[in-house]
Amino acid sequence: MLRNPLLVPDLRxxxxxxxxxxxxxxxxxxxxxxxxxxxxxxGDSEGDTALRLLPDRTRAEVMSYxxxxxxxxxxxxxxxxxxxxxxxxxxxxxxxxxxxxxDDDRADEILRNLAQAEREDIRRLASYEPxxxxxxxxxxxxxxxxxxxxREALDRLRREAPDRETIDYSYVVDIDHKLxxxxxxxxxxxxxxxxxxxxxxxxxxxxxxxDDDRETAARKVDRYDLNALPILDASxxxxxxxxxxxxMDILRQEQTExxxxxxxxxxxxxxxxxxxxWQGRITSxxxxxxGWLMLLFLGGTITSWVIDAFEAIDQSLNYLKLEVFIxxxxxxxxxxxxxxxxxxxxxIALNQIQTVDTLKVVIREASTGLILGLLxxxxxxxxxxxxHPDYPLFGLVIALAILGICIWANAxxxxxxxxxxxxxxxxxxxxxxxxxxxxDTTGLxxxxxxxxLLLIRFA
Amino acid sequence: MLRNPLLVPDLRxxxxxxxxxxxxxxxxxxxxxxxxxxxxxxGDSEGDTALRLLPDRTRAEVMSYxxxxxxxxxxxxxxxxxxxxxxxxxxxxxxxxxxxxxDDDRADEILRNLAQAEREDIRRLASYEPxxxxxxxxxxxxxxxxxxxxREALDRLRREAPDRETIDYSYVVDIDHKLxxxxxxxxxxxxxxxxxxxxxxxxxxxxxxxDDDRETAARKVDRYDLNALPILDASxxxxxxxxxxxxMDILRQEQTExxxxxxxxxxxxxxxxxxxxWQGRITSxxxxxxGWLMLLFLGGTITSWVIDAFEAIDQSLNYLKLEVFIxxxxxxxxxxxxxxxxxxxxxIALNQIQTVDTLKVVIREASTGLILGLLxxxxxxxxxxxxHPDYPLFGLVIALAILGICIWANAxxxxxxxxxxxxxxxxxxxxxxxxxxxxDTTGLxxxxxxxxLLLIRFA
Numbered sequence: 001m002l003r004n005p006l007l008v009p010d011l012r013x014x015x016x017x018x019x020x021x022x023x024x025x026x027x028x029x030x031x032x033x034x035x036x037x038x039x040x041x042x043g044d045s046e047g048d049t050a051l052r053l054l055p056d057r058t059r060a061e062v063m064s065y066x067x068x069x070x071x072x073x074x075x076x077x078x079x080x081x082x083x084x085x086x087x088x089x090x091x092x093x094x095x096x097x098x099x100x101x102x103d104d105d106r107a108d109e110i111l112r113n114l115a116q117a118e119r120e121d122i123r124r125l126a127s128y129e130p131x132x133x134x135x136x137x138x139x140x141x142x143x144x145x146x147x148x149x150x151r152e153a154l155d156r157l158r159r160e161a162p163d164r165e166t167i168d169y170s171y172v173v174d175i176d177h178k179l180x181x182x183x184x185x186x187x188x189x190x191x192x193x194x195x196x197x198x199x200x201x202x203x204x205x206x207x208x209x210x211d212d213d214r215e216t217a218a219r220k221v222d223r224y225d226l227n228a229l230p231i232l233d234a235s236x237x238x239x240x241x242x243x244x245x246x247x248m249d250i251l252r253q254e255q256t257e258x259x260x261x262x263x264x265x266x267x268x269x270x271x272x273x274x275x276x277x278w279q280g281r282i283t284s285x286x287x288x289x290x291g292w293l294m295l296l297f298l299g300g301t302i303t304s305w306v307i308d309a310f311e312a313i314d315q316s317l318n319y320l321k322l323e324v325f326i327x328x329x330x331x332x333x334x335x336x337x338x339x340x341x342x343x344x345x346x347x348i349a350l351n352q353i354q355t356v357d358t359l360k361v362v363i364r365e366a367s368t369g370l371i372l373g374l375l376x377x378x379x380x381x382x383x384x385x386x387x388h389p390d391y392p393l394f395g396l397v398i399a400l401a402i403l404g405i406c407i408w409a410n411a412x413x414x415x416x417x418x419x420x421x422x423x424x425x426x427x428x429x430x431x432x433x434x435x436x437x438x439x440d441t442t443g444l445x446x447x448x449x450x451x452x453l454l455l456i457r458f459a
Numbered sequence: 460m461l462r463n464p465l466l467v468p469d470l471r472x473x474x475x476x477x478x479x480x481x482x483x484x485x486x487x488x489x490x491x492x493x494x495x496x497x498x499x500x501x502g503d504s505e506g507d508t509a510l511r512l513l514p515d516r517t518r519a520e521v522m523s524y525x526x527x528x529x530x531x532x533x534x535x536x537x538x539x540x541x542x543x544x545x546x547x548x549x550x551x552x553x554x555x556x557x558x559x560x561x562d563d564d565r566a567d568e569i570l571r572n573l574a575q576a577e578r579e580d581i582r583r584l585a586s587y588e589p590x591x592x593x594x595x596x597x598x599x600x601x602x603x604x605x606x607x608x609x610r611e612a613l614d615r616l617r618r619e620a621p622d623r624e625t626i627d628y629s630y631v632v633d634i635d636h637k638l639x640x641x642x643x644x645x646x647x648x649x650x651x652x653x654x655x656x657x658x659x660x661x662x663x664x665x666x667x668x669x670d671d672d673r674e675t676a677a678r679k680v681d682r683y684d685l686n687a688l689p690i691l692d693a694s695x696x697x698x699x700x701x702x703x704x705x706x707m708d709i710l711r712q713e714q715t716e717x718x719x720x721x722x723x724x725x726x727x728x729x730x731x732x733x734x735x736x737w738q739g740r741i742t743s744x745x746x747x748x749x750g751w752l753m754l755l756f757l758g759g760t761i762t763s764w765v766i767d768a769f770e771a772i773d774q775s776l777n778y779l780k781l782e783v784f785i786x787x788x789x790x791x792x793x794x795x796x797x798x799x800x801x802x803x804x805x806x807i808a809l810n811q812i813q814t815v816d817t818l819k820v821v822i823r824e825a826s827t828g829l830i831l832g833l834l835x836x837x838x839x840x841x842x843x844x845x846x847h848p849d850y851p852l853f854g855l856v857i858a859l860a861i862l863g864i865c866i867w868a869n870a871x872x873x874x875x876x877x878x879x880x881x882x883x884x885x886x887x888x889x890x891x892x893x894x895x896x897x898x899d900t901t902g903l904x905x906x907x908x909x910x911x912l913l914l915i916r917f918a
Contacts, residue, residue: 030663033683064684158649167645168627186626186644190617204489222711224492225523225704227686244703245684248710252681255714256805262721263801263891264794277806282823286830289798296794297835301842303786323782327762327789327899334793335723335755335892339748342722346715347736364741371745376756383760432722432891433794440786 008041015046024053032058036065048074060089063098072101075110084113087122091165093138093246096125125240133217134210136250137231137240140165143173146180146198150191157185169227171238172201179205179230179238207232210239214250221247257428258349262342264292264431296437303330303441310448317455320394325384326444329398333405333443334436336372340365340413341435348417348427355422362414369410373403397454401447408446409439467500474505483512491517495524507533519548522557531560534569543572546581550624552597552705555584584699592676593669595709596690596699599624602632605639605657609650616644628686630697631660638664638689638697666691669698673709680706716887717808721801723751723890755896762789762900769907776914779853784843785903788857792864792902793895795831799824799872800894807876807886814881821873828869832862856913860906867905868898 014023027035027050035054039047039062051059051066051074063071063086075083075098087095087110099107099122111119121139128134142164144153157167170188172181181201191200207230208217221229221244228241242250257267266288307314307326314322344361347353353361377399384398413435417427473482486494486509494513498506498521510518510525510533522530522545534542534557546554546569558566558581570578580598587593601623603612616626629647631640640660650659666689667676680688680703687700701709716726725747766773766782773781803820806812812820836858843857872894876886 031661031665031683034663034665154648157645161645161649168643184627185648186616186620189613189644189648190620202490204493206490206493222704222707224490227703244686244707245681248681248703248707251707252710252714252809255711255717256808258714258718259721259805259808260801262718263797263799263804265798265801277802277809277811277820282826282830285802285827286834289795289827290831290834293791293794293798293831293835294838297787297791297838300787300790303790304783304846307780307783307786321766323785324763324766326782326786327766327903328756328759330786331759331762331789331793331896331899332752332756334790334895335752336748338722338890338892338895339724339752340722342719342724343736343744345722346718349715349718350711350736352736361736367741368744368748371741372749372752375745375749376753379753379756387763428718431797432895433797436793436797436891436895437790440790444786 007038011038011042011050012046015042015049020053023050024055027054028058032061033065035062039066039070044070044073048077056085057089060086060091063090064094068097068101071098075102076106080109081113083110088114088118091138092121092125092140093136096122100126128210131214132210133208133212133214133231133242134240136214136217136246137210137242138165138246139240141228141241142167142170143177143238144170144183144197146172146174146196146201148197150188150193150195150197150200153183153188153197157188165243170197171230171241172197173238176235177237179207179232179236181205182230205230208242209234215254217242218247218250218254222251255349258345261426261428262345262431264296264433265289266291292431292433296433299437300440303444306441306444306448310444310452313448313452313456317451320388320391320451320455322447322451324387325398326447329401329405329447330440330443332376332402333409333439334432336369336406337409337413337435337439338432340368340410341417341430341432344414344417345427345430348421353418355418358415358418358422361418362411365410365414366407369407370403372410373406376406377402393454393459397451400450400454401443404446404450405439405443408442409435412438412442466497470497470501470509471505474501474508479512482509483514486512487514487517491520492524494521498525498529503529503532507536515544516548519545519550522549523553527556527560530557534561535565539568540572542569547573547577550597551580551584551599552595555581559585587669590673591669592667592671592673592690592701593699595673595676595705596669596701597624597705598699600687600700601626601629602636602697603629603642603656605631605633605655605660607656609647609652609654609656609659612642612647612656616647624702629656630689630700631656632697635694636696638666638691638695640664641689664689667701668693674713676701677706677709677713681710714808717804720885720887721804721890723755723892724748725750751890751892755892758896759899762903765900765903765907769903769911772907772911772915776910779847779850779910779914781906781910783846784857785906788860788864788906789899789902791835791861792868792898793891795828795865796868796872796894796898797891799827799869800876800889800891803873803876804886804889807880812877814877817874817877817881820877821870824869824873825866828866829862831869832865835865836861852913852918856910859913860902860909863905863909864898864902867901868894871897871901 011023039050042050051062054062111122125139142157142160144156157170161167168185170183170185171179172183174180181203182205183197183201187200206220206224206226208220210231210233217229221242226244228243230238231240231242233239260267344353380402381395381399385392385395388394416435417430420430421427470482498509501509510521513521570581584598601616601619603615616629620626627644629642629644630638631642633639640662641664642656642660646659665679665683665685667679669690669692676688680701685703687702689697690699690701692698719726803812839861840854840858844851844854847853875894876889879889880886
């Protein structure tokens, strides 16, 4: 899908005609994210050409927005010294991710061309465990000492600005590099001449640890509406920041993984690509599905024991052909349970439901099941009556079975994610298939029991 | 769940002792989001008291972080003039949302105490259709004219700063208030003395329309890593901005709604609360579920016609008790289909899958189903053979039925969301229950057909 269909043919023309200056000028006027889209639209080879033609600083900015595969391809095609100067200009987190994707020899070759401090910065950022806050932080922030005056601080930021991704916020550190405050640039600018950094800095700091889960860190950015979250090591030293845009990326990945989990698929590995649909062999997709599917299959075999166990009832009610109604009844139970588990997982994710509310939630959901069961049960009654006009009592059996199954399915759909949450298992791992399978078995028991009671025991 | 369990008893003590000054001082030192948490932990009445004690400006900031219910309660308890001065200090979007939650008479009474321009600003922001970009934007941004010099621009921002939520970015407008550029404050500060705003502003502007869907706007903030997204009216005039933190809220709401939809529940109304789990009566939850559940129930009745239609086969294979295997087989199909639909919906949400890829995706998923079907089918063979040791051919029937059902369920699970997407229906509306129900019916047909072919036709 081309996002800039009108531009692409003209740009192709410029590339073919060798009008490199015109092309570079045209692209430099655009937002780097926009340029990246145009480059993706141009395709692999012409896109790479366009990227190579950009002025150094623009190219480094655009790199953050193009696909990881292209980043690797472009850097591998460069002489090591040129690749090193590109890395020098890139944002610190993105270049660390890029280095992680290169093969080790190639990365060594390139890093040898960088100053030691920069090389170490890249190595350190690239070394954090995937999925931790550390693996998402960047180091191109500005720091200030608390006793600087307004003028000294502004002078320092003016000097540092070209090397920093942003100086919108400065992090105030003591001589041990412990974080003691945060100063927005505008607050510094608006301060009185004689104010020091310590006078104006914000002292109540929201921060996270370098080995915290990335989601924990991103949720803080979200909850406190932060521009960036400072990341501290075990000794409270500032080691990086997670910016709001990276926090948004983390949350997007986590939340779309919840959809996978709800479908009963294990999440892709938490590295810095997003678990691209097309990446990897089909067998890796099989690996992430077969565990749950096999487990649920084995669990599902219980349904056959249940049917066997009630065989006597089935036989004596043979004239009603109970089995005709089984898929409908247990399917409805699975559907009602899926609705409930989706609702409850969402409530937990939004912090609206806590485990202490378990009983309240189960009662609320079972009540919802009661109303739904009365509605569907009425329709079920008519349906069964139509099938067996001579046995209206059987209509009642079907209606009561639907009612019982809806109440039960909703209670289970509420209880299971809350129990998971209580036992520190991510409730998002409770999937629609899990609930369906649980309800299949129990739904059969409810159906046969009601049939037995109404049609045999008290008939 | 108390987030600050150690603080709360001490603060309660301060409130009871009437130590209001000490309390206000203690709270003023904290991040407003942090103060809001403490206030929520204090409970309804003491929390309200603490909020009332805060200095005006701090209180206005904290208001943005406390629960909507408390915002309304606190404002309703205030004399109109005091409520008006609180609104005056609050961020423009949050006060508009708050006014929307007050009853009309009360809102009028309060707004009468504000200057006309401010009243109109609130009315306008409060009037946008829920779910549009307009209903999430704020108006407390700074604007500059393009021909201002650096010094003039800085002077202007210095004067305006106290009334703006942020001056990190300024929006450059012409005399018709059309947006022509964006200037980061730091860029202005670092500019040369004689530069004008026009010389240094970013001219390639990413923006959205006031009546765009909120998700479209939020996705732009995400894709281009923006600090804020300018919102334009139909004549390209700047009417507001959506800040990155509000964009994050929108995406969180949309994505957790995807979980609901996947469970087969209609999304809550797109107003500015998040569809709180506890809000509303149980009947409103029933309303959001009964539609799909009834539709799927009626669709599910087809399974009974299918079983009826194959009755002759069932009869002649009576010794195998086919019905014993039905819940297991169709359950497995539903589970495999749910996995696939979760995977594909995620791929579409992350823009990794486009509708032009439909055939490729269906083939890939069907191949995954083939491998899964071979694995599960082998287990199914052993299971069936164990049940009917005298009829190994029946084991083959079960194995082939599982294989066929897995391939088919995966193909359907891929096809349906992609078709929805092609017909401009949100693919996230394709739920696990929908796929399960579709696969129940077709799974029965596959099972009976294979049984007929192997055990009757070619026996």
